[in-house]
Amino acid sequence: MTNPSIAATRLPAALLACVAVALAASSTVSAQTPAAPAATPVAPSAAPAPAPIPLPPQKPFDLKRTEIRGFIDEVSARHGIPRAELVALLGQAVAQPKIIEAMTRPAERISPWWEYSARFLTEQRIREGADFWAQHRERLEKIERETGVAAPYVVAIIGVETFYGRIKGSWRVLDALMTLGFDYPPRAKFFRSELEQFLLLAREEKLDPLTALGSYAGAMGAPQFIPSSYRRYAVDGGDDGSRNLFDDWDDVVASVANYFKVHGWQAGAPVLVEAQADPSVMATLDPRNLRLNDTVGSLRGRGIVFETSEPAEAAAILLPAELQDRPNVRIGFRNFEVITRYNRSIRYAMAVHDLAQAISARATAADR
Numbered sequence: 251m252t253n254p255s256i257a258a259t260r261l262p263a264a265l266l267a268c269v270a271v272a273l274a275a276s277s278t279v280s281a282q283t284p285a286a287p288a289a290t291p292v293a294p295s296a297a298p299a300p301a302p303i304p305l306p307p308q309k310p311f312d313l314k315r316t317e318i319r320g321f322i323d324e325v326s327a328r329h330g331i332p333r334a335e336l337v338a339l340l341g342q343a344v345a346q347p348k349i350i351e352a353m354t355r356p357a358e359r360i361s362p363w364w365e366y367s368a369r370f371l372t373e374q375r376i377r378e379g380a381d382f383w384a385q386h387r388e389r390l391e392k393i394e395r396e397t398g399v400a401a402p403y404v405v406a407i408i409g410v411e412t413f414y415g416r417i418k419g420s421w422r423v424l425d426a427l428m429t430l431g432f433d434y435p436p437r438a439k440f441f442r443s444e445l446e447q448f449l450l451l452a453r454e455e456k457l458d459p460l461t462a463l464g465s466y467a468g469a470m471g472a473p474q475f476i477p478s479s480y481r482r483y484a485v486d487g488g489d490d491g492s493r494n495l496f497d498d499w500d501d502v503v504a505s506v507a508n509y510f511k512v513h514g515w516q517a518g519a520p521v522l523v524e525a526q527a528d529p530s531v532m533a534t535l536d537p538r539n540l541r542l543n544d545t546v547g548s549l550r551g552r553g554i555v556f557e558t559s560e561p562a563e564a565a566a567i568l569l570p571a572e573l574q575d576r577p578n579v580r581i582g583f584r585n586f587e588v589i590t591r592y593n594r595s596i597r598y599a600m601a602v603h604d605l606a607q608a609i610s611a612r613a614t615a616a617d618r
Contacts (some may be wrong), residue, residue: 311343311428318432325446336449342460343428346421349466350434360537362572363597370410370421370601371608377607379405380616382414389500393487398517400506402606407506407592408472409609410602415472418496423448427468427477435539444468447477454481455493462496471495473509483509513591514584521585521603522569525549525556532577535570537597540590542567542582549581556581569596 311318326333353547383390383405388399390542405414413420430441448468452459464470467478471496476482484493487504494501511594531554547562560583567582580600589599 266431271530280508298450309345310341310427313337313341313430314323315432316324317438319446320561321431321442325449328451331449331453336400339424339449339459343424344422345433346360346425346429348427349421352466353434353437362574363578363600364572364574365569367595367604371604373412375409375605376559376612378380378414379409379473379605380612382409383613384501384616385607389487389503389583393503394508397504397507397511397515399510399515400517400606401503403510403521403602404503404506404611405609406602406606408502409605411474411597412472414503415499416417418471418474419463419469421464421466421532422460423462423464423468423477424459426466428465428466441468444477445482451481452478471504472499475505483512509592510588513588515588519557519585520583521589522580522582523556523558525554525568525579525581527552527554527579529577531568531579532570535579537570537594539567540587540594540596542587544568544582546581554561554579554581567596571600571601579580 302307313319313322317404318340322336325331326336383401386405390404390453393399393404394401408414427441427445431438431445432442432443437616447466448459448467451457452462465474469475470477470480471494473497480493480495484495484501484505485508486501488491488498488500492498492501493505531552542565544566545562546558546560546564546566549556549566550562551566558581560566565584565587567586569580569582571578571580571584582596582599586603588598589602590596590603592600
């Protein structure tokens with residue numbers, strides 16, 4: 251991770267203004283990000299609803315709380331940020347009980363593949379993906395040449411995350427990270443770390459932390475990077491001296507491609523292929539498994555039928571891909587595993603792959 255010294259940098263003057271805005275409801279897109287994915291979409295179950303979770307009132311945070319005071323002291327000492335500036339900023343954060351409610355909403359079951367995919371592989375999302383491709387073709391092709399990451403997958407990530415940048419989240423990132431860092435004990439340590447990263451990011455990229463918006467989990471911009479991923483993987487695609495994932499499409503597409511490249515994307519290599527297997531195989535598969543724990547040779551040795559030019563020793567994963575009328579499996583390769591680094595879900599990665607393929611086919615047909 252890039253971690254330049256920022257001791258001599260001062261917060262923008264806007265941080266010292268008295269602004270405390272409680273924003274509207276959360277974005278309808280997922281808060282799934284490279285390091286903090288949301289739960290896989292779920293359907294209701296017949297189980298009795300749990301007792302309501304008592305929510306704290308919406309109000310500014312009490313900076314005298316021991317854990318908040320300790321956080322301020324640690325961040326100030328670690329990064330040379332004047333304590334008074336941190337107090338001025340964090341004192342304007344507002345607790346958001348609805349974020350706690352969203353984070354604690356139970357996930358009754360994992361949607362089967364056919365149901366999950368239907369949410370993303372819609373005519374509108376495919377059509378707008380092809381339109382996005384046409385609009386940004388030059389920058390997408392440039393990034394593909396430079397990184398080896400196939401452009402359709404960059405487009406599909408943006409399409410799945412924020413509907414091509416249209417739905418980027420409506421919560422103040424500061425409020426979200428303060429709420430989860432100090433009022434959500436199960437993941438407090440993680441979100442306090444992300445809050446620290448957000449404070450550094452704001453200084454480095456000259457973001458106004460009082461107005462930056464994102465998901466209820468603190469993910470930002472068209473690709474929904476959480477602060478630590480923003481600092482680590484975002485790049486200046488337009489060579490203008492900043493990394494703007496909110497409005498600069500050069501930076502957005504370059505940063506998504508860079509994320510894939512850093513995590514091992516193999517240029518020109520396959521992502522997944524269709525396969526055939528005995529229906530009994532489905533019972534042996536764990537939809538939460540993300541490891542390439544098979545090879546092309548071992549899968550064929552188990553009677554799985556599929557076509558690929560990958561060598562027998564190539565790492566692979568057998569994927570449950572249930573259809574509405576029958577069991578079904580697919581085979582994922584190294585590039586598939588890279589997509590799961592963006593969101594730790596095999597269904598998410600399959601949706602990105604299928605959307606990328608559909609967008610590519612639609613764009614190709616439009617060129618004829």
